[in-house]
Amino acid sequence: MSRSKGRTPSQRQLRVGEELRHVLAEILARGELRDPALKDLSITVSEVRASPDMRHATAFVMPLGGAADPVELMAALNRAAPFLSHEVGRRITMKYTPSLHFELDSVFDEAQRIESLLRQPGIARDLKRDGTDDGA
Numbered sequence: 001m002s003r004s005k006g007r008t009p010s011q012r013q014l015r016v017g018e019e020l021r022h023v024l025a026e027i028l029a030r031g032e033l034r035d036p037a038l039k040d041l042s043i044t045v046s047e048v049r050a051s052p053d054m055r056h057a058t059a060f061v062m063p064l065g066g067a068a069d070p071v072e073l074m075a076a077l078n079r080a081a082p083f084l085s086h087e088v089g090r091r092i093t094m095k096y097t098p099s100l101h102f103e104l105d106s107v108f109d110e111a112q113r114i115e116s117l118l119r120q121p122g123i124a125r126d127l128k129r130d131g132t133d134d135g136a
Helices: 011-030 070-091 107-118 121-133
Strands: 043-050 056-063 099-104
Touching (some): 011 043, 107 121
């Protein structure tokens, strides 16, 4: 399952996305949000994608430890998006401060699913056999 929507992001989009990721992670780590649904939660910001015009950014987030309800977390983050956007604007100098949108990052779940598939006895046996036959 891919998050890409066609075009490859430009070098500038990648740089801006990475800077936004660092700033958002810092804000969330410091607990600067007043929303009770976000209090005492550890949230990982795995990626931020900026639109080509830099006016919108989508942050892919994941609660650490699975302690939070993902639906409630997304609702709380999207409620806090204007505040977070304002804080980002104070910390980064850009022509336009991007409006933030949050999505749950499913890449970790997908990787875990693939890893569990590869650990199944039949598949592990085939992988091991393929690896030993190459040296003969």
